[in-house]
Amino acid sequence: MTAVRLSELFALYGDDVYRFAYSFTRHAADAEDVCQSVFCRLAEGRTELEPGKEKAWLLACTANACKNRFRFLKRWASLPLEAAADIPDGDSRAVLEAVLSLPEKYRAPVHLYYYEGYSQGEIADILGLRLTAVQTRMQRARAMLKEVLSDEITL
C-alpha cells in the first residue's frame, strides 16, 4: 500500500478508529496509541484491504488491539472520562457517560451500532463474535442504559 493511500485512509478513518478505541479505553492518550498502532499495522503492508471494507478491517483491528494489547494493563476501569470534559452538559453528555460506564464487552457493540450504524450481523463479523452473542450483549446493554438514562431518550 502506498504512503499516499495510507494517508488517505488515515484522513478518512483516523477519527473513527480513535473514537472506537476511546469507547474501549476511555482514555485519550491510550486511544491515540491504539489508533497509531492500527494504522502502522496497515503500513506494514501484509494486508490487502478489500475495496469497500477498509473501515470494517480498521475497526476489527482496533477491537483486537484494545482487547489483547492493553487488557493486561488493567487500568481502564478506574479512569475518569477525561475527554468528556469538552462536551457540554446535556443529553449527549449523559448518553456518552452512560455508554462509557458500561462493562467493556458491551461498549464495543453499542458503539458500532449507535455510532457507526452497523447491523448486528456486521458487528458480529467485526468483533469476531457469533450473532447471538452480539444480540445478547445489545439486549443487556440496552437494559443497563435504560436504567440510567432519562425516559425521554429512546433506545
Add this chain to the structure above:
Amino acid sequence: MRSHYRQAMEALVLSPEARERIGTKLRRPRRGMRFRPAAVAAAAVLVLALGATAAASGVALHELPAVVLQSLQPVRLSDTDQGITMTVQSATVENGVFTAYITLTDDEGRSRLEQGADFYDSYRISAPFGANLLTCGCEPLGYDAFSESYGYLITIKAKDGEGGAVDFSNKKFTFSARQLLVGQAKGQIVALRPHWSSVPLFPADTTRYILGGSGEGFKTYNGWTSGGEALVLQPGGWELRVTEGVSISAAGFVGEQFHLQVRYDGTGPDDHGQVKLLTPEGGEVPCPVSLSFRDEDGTKYDEHIYDISSEELSGCTLAGEFTIGGYLLDGDWKVTFALEN
C-alpha cells in the same frame, strides 16, 4: 439515543499532535518489525551518566569507534535523579549525522546498572530535526567496572526538506528520559535436548493478536487471519522449563511447519530473548517466522516457526539467551547543550 451518542462522539477527535505524529509515521512506514515492541522505542534512545572523576578527565570510558572518538567535542553536562546521573560526555555533528556519547552512573554506589539500563520507551530527543528526522539509534556500549558507568552511543541522521544535510550549527539539543529499566537478569541455555518425540503432531491451536514479529516469511505467513490476528499454538500444550522465568509452553507441527512457543513467566516490563534451534552438527535451523503476542493476563509469548520435519527435529537441540525481570525507575533526566560548528 443514536443522535445524542453521535453528537457526543463527534466531539472526540484526534489531537492535532497525534494526527501529525501518526501522519508522519505513515508517510515513512517502517518496513520491518522488530521483536521487542518496548525495545523498539528504546533502541532509538539515549542517555546516561558518569562519575565526576571520569567526566573531568574527558576520557572515553567505553570502547568507541576511532572515527567517532576523534570528532567528539566535550560536553560534560549531567543531570541526576533517583541517584542515577546521566551525563552527555561528548557529541559531534558531521555531514548531517549527530552523534552523542552518554554515560549513566549510580551515585548510590549500588549496582543497579551492572546488568544494563534501558531507556525503555521514555526517552525524548528534542533537536532541530523536526519532521525531517530520518533515523536515530542507540548502541549500548556496556558497563565499565572501573568507572562504574554504563555507556551509550546515540546517532541521529536528518535531512532537510530537499534532501540536503540539516544545518545543526548553533542549535540546542536536549536529551531527556523519564524511566530507566534496571535490574534485569540474564539467562542462557546452551544445548538443551528436549524429548522431541513427545511433541504433538496435531497440537491445539488458537488465534492471537500479534504484537510484532520478524523473519523473512513474517508478512507472508499463511496463518494470518483477520484484524491483525494470526494462528498460534494453544499455550500450555507442551510444557518445558527452559531457565528461570522462561518456559516452552507449546510445540508441535501445524501443516508441515514446526512451531515452538516460548513463554515468559515473570513480570519484568520487557522480558525478551532469543531462541535457536540447532542441528546435531551445530548449525542453526532457519526461522522464517517469529511472532510475539500476549494473553489476556499480560503473559508474553514468542512463537518461532521452522520448516523442519519431525525426523530432522529429533536430533536438534535448543540454545538461547534471555533477559528477564527488572523494574522501572521513574525519574526526570534532562540535559540541554549546544555544539560549535
